[in-house]
Amino acid sequence: MTTLAQYLKAQKTDSAVSDVITTVTEVGKTISQLLRKGALADILGEAGNQNVQGEEQKKLDVLANDLLLDALAQNKHCAGVASEELDDATPANADGNLLVLFDPLDGSSNIDINMAVGTIFSILPYQRQGQTSENSDFLQAGNAQLAAGYLLYGTSTMLALTVVDNVVMFSLDPDSNDYILVKDNVQIDADTSEYAINSSNYRYWRAPMQQYIDELVAGDTGVRGRDFNMRWVAAMVGDVHRILCRGGLFTYPFDTKYPNKAGKLRLMYEANPMSLLIERAGGSATDATHRILDIAPTDIHQRVPVVLGSKNEVDYVKDLHLKHDNK
Numbered sequence: 546m547t548t549l550a551q552y553l554k555a556q557k558t559d560s561a562v563s564d565v566i567t568t569v570t571e572v573g574k575t576i577s578q579l580l581r582k583g584a585l586a587d588i589l590g591e592a593g594n595q596n597v598q599g600e601e602q603k604k605l606d607v608l609a610n611d612l613l614l615d616a617l618a619q620n621k622h623c624a625g626v627a628s629e630e631l632d633d634a635t636p637a638n639a640d641g642n643l644l645v646l647f648d649p650l651d652g653s654s655n656i657d658i659n660m661a662v663g664t665i666f667s668i669l670p671y672q673r674q675g676q677t678s679e680n681s682d683f684l685q686a687g688n689a690q691l692a693a694g695y696l697l698y699g700t701s702t703m704l705a706l707t708v709v710d711n712v713v714m715f716s717l718d719p720d721s722n723d724y725i726l727v728k729d730n731v732q733i734d735a736d737t738s739e740y741a742i743n744s745s746n747y748r749y750w751r752a753p754m755q756q757y758i759d760e761l762v763a764g765d766t767g768v769r770g771r772d773f774n775m776r777w778v779a780a781m782v783g784d785v786h787r788i789l790c791r792g793g794l795f796t797y798p799f800d801t802k803y804p805n806k807a808g809k810l811r812l813m814y815e816a817n818p819m820s821l822l823i824e825r826a827g828g829s830a831t832d833a834t835h836r837i838l839d840i841a842p843t844d845i846h847q848r849v850p851v852v853l854g855s856k857n858e859v860d861y862v863k864d865l866h867l868k869h870d871n872k
């Protein structure tokens with residue numbers, strides 16, 4: 546049996562990175578306990594305010610954000626945090642050498658119905674040690690991430706993590722309250738027959754995405770010559786977890802539903818950490834045509850279309866888009 550602490554030590558993980566991962570995952574234990582209490586704790590329902598992106602905040606969005614913020618502010622290695630729920634990045638300890646980014650509660654619409662939610666995090670290097678961190682310090686491409694992961698609060702609480710070059714999974718043992726390694730070297734098959742998309746947005750998608758989904762729905766009567774299955778957790782963390790477990794394709798594509806948003810998901814808090822996990826597990830992650838980890842961010846709250854998962858399927862979507870765009 547290997548605990549998270551033993552794993553990080555055995556991997557010779559940089560001590561600062563290891564310390565920050567420990568802080569985030571300890572907060573994850575608290576969030577997990579609150580979720581287990583559910584309606585018996587005062588965590589359900591609306592917080593009564595909106596975040597910087599104009600989204601209604603749930604009580605648990607705010608609570609999870611504050612727990613992470615408070616814990617990381619006390620971590621000497623953390624020079625600053627950026628969160629989906631904060632207008633601007635918050636400076637922490639100027640002498641720290643790491644920046645931490647997170648989606649404190651992913652899948653907010655699942656909170657009140659007792660369905661899976663999660664916490665997604667990303668760790669970047671901090672280049673200006675000794676000075677107060679600012680938003681611009683966080684504007685680094687995803688390929689600069691030193692570590693990334695998520696906590697999935699499902700029927701059990703799990704942690705997926707990448708610190709070196711592979712992806713590992715831990716299960717939170719309710720008896721010992723330790724994260725125990727349950728899957729080493731997670732790998733995603735290149736081919737899949739399962740996809741995840743919110744089809745209610747069909748009319749807002751670009752033509753190549755509509756064509757792609759039409760082909761999957763046609764199944765063995767269409768050009769793909771085989772049937773596909775569809776799943777949608779409504780929490781990216783749940784859909785990505787399924788893909789790490791059994792392959793698949795997940796997309797929240799570009800749509801014109803809200804013309805000022807290029808898709809729904811956030812590059813820094815959702816797309817980048819998930820893309821690092823997916824790539825390190827042998828999958829691919831694109832915005833339909835370009836690798837997500839190569840995108841140079843211009844805004845900490847930037848949104849990006851996401852197509853990720855089994856490599857051959859992600860490439861298939863990319864080809865459809867390139868063919869359409871080069872017509």
Ligand SMILES: O=P(O)(O)OC[C@H]1O[C@](O)(COP(=O)(O)O)[C@@H](O)[C@@H]1O
Nearest residue numbers: 648650651652653743779780781782
């Ligand atoms: O409600 P929709 O349109 O199906 O969107 C679901 C998607 O939105 C998200 O919930 C966005 O994340 P937040 O809950 O952190 O805002 C994703 O996790 C999920 O994939």
Ligand SMILES: [Mg+2]
Nearest residue numbers: 648651652815
């Ligand atoms: Mg989210």
Ligand SMILES: [Mg+2]
Nearest residue numbers: 648649650651
């Ligand atoms: Mg969120």
